Amino acid sequence: MKNTASFITLSIALLGVAGCLQNTDNQANASNQIWPKLPSVVPKDPAIEEKVAALVGSMTLEQKVAQMIQPEIRDVSVEDMRRYGFGSYLNGGGAFPNNDKHATPADWITLAEQMYQASMDDSLDGISIPTMWGTDAVHGHNNVIGATLFPHNIGLGAANNPKLIEQIAAITAREVMVTGIDWVFAPTVAVVRDDRWGRSYEGYSEDPEIVGKYAAAIVSGLQGRPGDEFLADNRVISTVKHFVGDGGTVDGDDQGNNIDSEQDLFKIHAQGYVQGLGAGAQSVMASFNSWHGEKIHGNKYLLTDVLKQQMGFDGFVVGDWNGHGQVAGCSNESCSQSINAGLDIFMVPTKAWKPLLENTIAQVKSGEISEARINDAVSRILRVKFRAGLFNKPSPANRSLSGKTELIGHPEHRAVARQAVRESLVLLKNNRQLLPLSPNLNVLVAGDGADNIGKQSGGWTITWQGTGNQNEDFPGGSSIYDGIKQVVSQNGGNVQLSVDGSYQAKPDVAIVVFGEDPYAEGNGDLDNLDYQRGDAKDLALLQKLRAQGISVVSVFITGRPLWVNPELNASDAFVVAWLLGSEGNGVADVLFRKANGDINHDFKGKLSFSWPASPDDAQLNVNDSDYAPLFAYGYGLTYQDDVQLDTLSENASLQSTKQQSLAIMHGSVKSPWSLSLYVDGKTLAMDSNTASLNSLNVRTTDRYIQEDSREITFKNRNVAKVQIGHAFPNDMRQYSELGSTLTFDIKLNSKLQASTKVGVNCDASCSQGIALTNLLSEEDLGVWKTVSIATNCFTQDTDNMAKVYSPFAIASRGPLSITLSNILFNNNSDETEPYTCDK
Template sequence: MKQTQLQRVSIAITSTKTSLIALGILFSLSGCNDSQPTNKLATEAAVINVTAENTASKSLAIWPQLTPAIAKDPALEANIDALVAKMTLEQKVAQMIQPEIRDITVEDMRKYGFGSYLNGGGAYPNNDKHATPADWIALAESFYQASIDDSVDGINIPTMWGTDAVHGHNNVIGATLFPHNIGLGAANNPKLIEKIAAITAKEVMVTGIDWVFAPTVAVVRDDCWGRTYEGYSEDPQIVKTYAYAIVEGLQGSVKGDFLSDQHVISTVKHFLGDGGTEKGIDQGENLASEQDLYDIHAQGYVGGLNAGSQSVMASFNSWHGVKNHGNKYLLTDVLKDKLNFDGFVVGDWNGHGQVAGCTNESCAQAVNAGLDIFMVPTAAWKPLYENTIAQVNRGEISQARIDDAVSRILRVKFRAGLFEKPSPVNRPLSGKTELIGQASHREVARQAVRESLVLLKNNQSLLPLKPNVKVLVAGDAADNIGKQSGGWTITWQGTDNQNSDFPGATSIYAGIDKLVTQAGGKATLSVAGEFDPQQKPDVAIVVFGEEPYAEGNGDIDNLEYQRGDKRDLALLKKLKAQGIPVVSVFISGRPMWVNSEFNQSDAFVAAWLPGSEGQGIADVLFTKPDGSVAYDFVGKLSFSWPSSPQQTQVNVPLAQDNSAQAQADYQPLIPYGYGLTYQSASTDAVTLDQLSEDNFSATQTLEDLALFERAVKSPWSMYIATNNERQGLSSSVANNSALNIRTMDRVVQEDARLVSFNGSEQGTVGLISNFPRDFRAYSKGDSALSLSIKVLQPVQKPLWLGLACEGDCRQQVDIAKLVNAKLGEWQAISVSLNCFAGEPMDFAKLVSPFYLATEAKVELSFSDVVIQAKQGGNTIQCQ
């Protein structure tokens, strides 16, 4: 779930806003522009121009007819029907609106009676990162009381609060943080997963919250995806088993303590195919066949629904050209009718705004497709509420569809006991702050850390280490709880955190230091690997890895670790050159190409993102004082390890495709299911010495990348801007104070854009993504930005062709002389990407791969914007 606006959180990407305003772009992930009239311009940065017709063949026979985990209760259904019959249309639509805590007041809740609300990642009561559990409870209580106050809206249906508690109650200071899903998948222990989910439910309920947006049941196919660590495994069977376990842990057993006062409502997400997008692009296009959609991507839903999950979250991605938030076939025909899901479908963060023809403020298509709750952060909630009412009154949405959505919401509320439970402040677990980060909870997390570790290399049985040694602990992740915890940790991206933000937690170094000191050894921390020559260490443990990220901010274009900046490799080489045995502990949200780092390591441990209990790593690396093994490695790779940076899709063949050819095509560096133990014989080990360090960049085959060719290509969207505002486009005609833009026909219908700049101020038209994208492969090659353009009259001022990246960076080239040379005719212009290189451009974090900007009064047309993999002979070069 895209959780926060850039202007609201203090993460690295915030500087993008400032730099892009200078460019004429107001870049905000929510993209809300309240000054724009409803239904005219899209307010979501990720509006994708796609056709409304799904090109995939469809066959409902592929999908099983599931038996609902909870049988319909006639008395409950009668209560639902009676309540719905008494509700006004306004009250019904309010049940379908889910705003965010930063965008509504208690009085808004009293007036409208929203069915639910949420806090996004990086959102806290009173906008205070260090809000106490008491602050969370107070907010829950105030919204609850307002929701049941019928003095204004005439109805007293209790609201419910949803939160992303994806590896513990990760928005709350002091909570227990478990390993992210990728590590839990390596543990392959469903009973442990159920226990983790039950603990998470308890810590969530301490703060008065009813509903958790978990589990993520994505089956990842391309490890370039920035959400890879949210997947348990590339094997759908592990995901299916885990989905059942975590739903049962969160909600309780349908045969026992289901949704008791010890449990919360769960959400299986994101429906459907989010882990299978092309090139691993977040919110991108899934082109799987329907059979693969079921066999691979739907298994987590089979598991979760069989355990009785009461909500399903729609996914941002498209399936064969149709955004899932507007896909009736998937949301209604498959999920509700064939899989017999009778809970509610909730949207993701303004995901309805990405449906063709929709904006954040208006989307009848999503309701008609089967969406029951709009997740609508920002001020867009109010026009969306008003527009939805108007659409029902005009017959664009049927009253029956509204009644169905509201009935589903009420069904879950009745099943969860929200009508009978006391208010949040008076619930059994509410305010029991001793449960937040309780020692017994941390012990379970510590166990999960131990079981998630995968031993990939152990030359000469270096591990386990005896604890009475001199150990140097190096690397920038060694004493960094935020880095070891990854994204979705206090802040959305997991950045801007200090160790002091994790009371009760333990860094990896702190766990090592405590264990070694107690055994009479000595642990020395030096991030840079420095030590007193008179106290040469017996061994070095180097803890390094990826910086935290969430969602599309983690998308990359290949799997090479620290491409172009091998500082961690330099540290390993330095220690090896001094004759010190090196144990590498690799922190990452996915397998990565680390051949060079393998070569410089005597032992190598994939530690994933272990969370708050870093001492679990020391538990396994060291023996007991008497030399006996304390805890052996049990983790096994739930993701195959790549043999090259470009091998981003390396997935073990499924049982139904276990052919000789499939096996022959499966060529990872380290296979799925691999993991050494202290009992492993040397013959069991994959040889990870003297590996090739050729990253194949020189021979990498790139294809032309169309950005705007007949239509805007996903994940880009078109915008227009002035120096003060940016607007996404969902209409064929739009304007701002600097320009007018409309679609036009060049070769086929609407394959070009006609832009009239009025010369009053700088205007900009371009393409943008809601997350930074990785273009390093193109920037290192012989690539160019090309477009077709036609200008009718001379351009008297600079016409800038440019690119922009995250942070305060952009590069641009004046093409006015070029276009003036051929007035009145279409011409192709190709500019080497080298022209846009140099400080401060960062091709790893490109947010706008194309824009045109000018202060001139001029009318121009453009089409066919492409990143050419290979420059042509007429490509413009720059000194």
């Protein structure tokens, strides 16, 4: 029987091998039929190839793997670089030299120079290979104070001007080079198919044609064209991202699953790669998403068979923020599957870089990863470094543009950004041809976006989420109000700024600027497109002004098309400004006539995303068989159009308006709240990735995705508090019904303190705290635990919850370290048994 069983097992195994071989052959045939063989616009240089081969042949395994590790500046030191010689490093969104949001260009250059010199120092690692610094300069050099910020991609898509886009990319490259950085993680070439996706604004269009044109333009602007300033001293290495299918996940779920056919994956989602690689892009970033359930970071067919072999890409593939850790069987600290699949560089923020380095070395020694695959990856990295001249260029502090800080936010750069603002604006409504306005009117400028450069710029603006910024953080920039004030004041008119729409003298017209608050990535995911569902404060402002007989011009700041039928009805004119960056004065250029009555600048922008007719129209794309938008792809009025928009239906048509939960912190702290630190009567708002006040420290950290949690450290016996709150109260009675809970995830990093309490603060009697010792025990040390507290623990009267200033606060007389994530008010209390205060 034993021999029979062995025979059966062997037969099954052989059949499995045959099946795998057949499947591999089928996939290879599919790639040949669907994916193109791209002509090489950057042919291999025999001299470079000889240098690469010689250098790889001289390197130890440890040196090779170090080239494949990309740590982040918050978790790697100059001495680490000297010891290991990493091939590259990055600053994530919201990371700055010295953890200083207001780091100067000189600070950036200093860090670049220190890291470079450490990489060239062979005293510890035995080799001198220049490192590369990569950064997310996705709408200008957006991490640096004072840089020129251009409209986000969705606005540039509406402009549909590839020549302008190439110019924008070239300017971005110059400003990046000023700070000594070599490599930019752009362009994003996602084709967005579901506007609920929190990264919709990173896409140029729902139409692959525009995305393809723009990919070529951005790559050419960043890198230069092959044969014409290609990777010259004023150019950077570009990255087309995220390969592939990130804009087509089910339900628009960030990092979710794309289930398109392979033909559609190519036809819809790969056109940016066809043209971006065709323009000579030297790096590709793998995507977080899955394709039919398999994470791209571990998909050998797509990364190797398709991208490298069939399409002929000879640069390197870099991962996205610990994306390898999401591959089945992997962790942030170990993932041979990704390397074997074709990933060349691990992007590994946090301290996971060291065990990942050690585990990868061990996996090569054990044969789990072949040394040939390592040699291929390192050869690709070195090839790009040689092509970019990194072995021959001076060190970062001594390059031709380095330190020329006058280029950061240069007037000529800002003029191009201002042009991009003008060309990106889309006019949806202009009843009675109210626009353009005479510049000598009495103008009321209202709305919370009117004088708010951070809001008009959106996510990926200084901080990762684009939150916590003030106008003072944008020296040289202008708000939309700034531009209006300048035009009207210069032409004998009068301007009143009033966020809430109040005024001293009745205006001739009100320009109301409102829209989405900044967000990035999954923090912007929605479940439908109803703007301000359940809290239509902007609509109330529009209706108030209209009821007073004032003509209303709405300027809508948004990262995607949203259902705004009520707001459209309450407006005489409606302009979509998208996320326009630092040059808000470009809006006034279009809204107002010249002094002599002539049109100054007409509207040029056309919708590159279809506009929804209902909140459920998230998957609404041109050429769909059931295509029924409110405004079709390509729509956009000009001043020559006399189109009257009739009253629209305001029936949201949602099955249920009752919200079952309210996120307080999910990834980011949700609007309208912000996180603040309180110690000894002092207060500090957290407007960066770290905040410290005396004995209290808070920093963002990663649990599932980038910066989705907050690590809080109470350092000594002083009373300290971390509070998520707002200056004005919020009505949360619908979340304080019988059985509702305050729910959050917590990890205890140190021993419990009896003094630590969790609370909710409102203007009545709901400030009593619940001791953390009632919720956790010492057995919970080091593990994540979901805690639910019945709302009536904080107040016996649900009416007290009508004015909640802080839905979550935690105070301690330390020392204590905890990590928090996923804080919400929950009307579904079935999932976790709540603490009810009677135990």
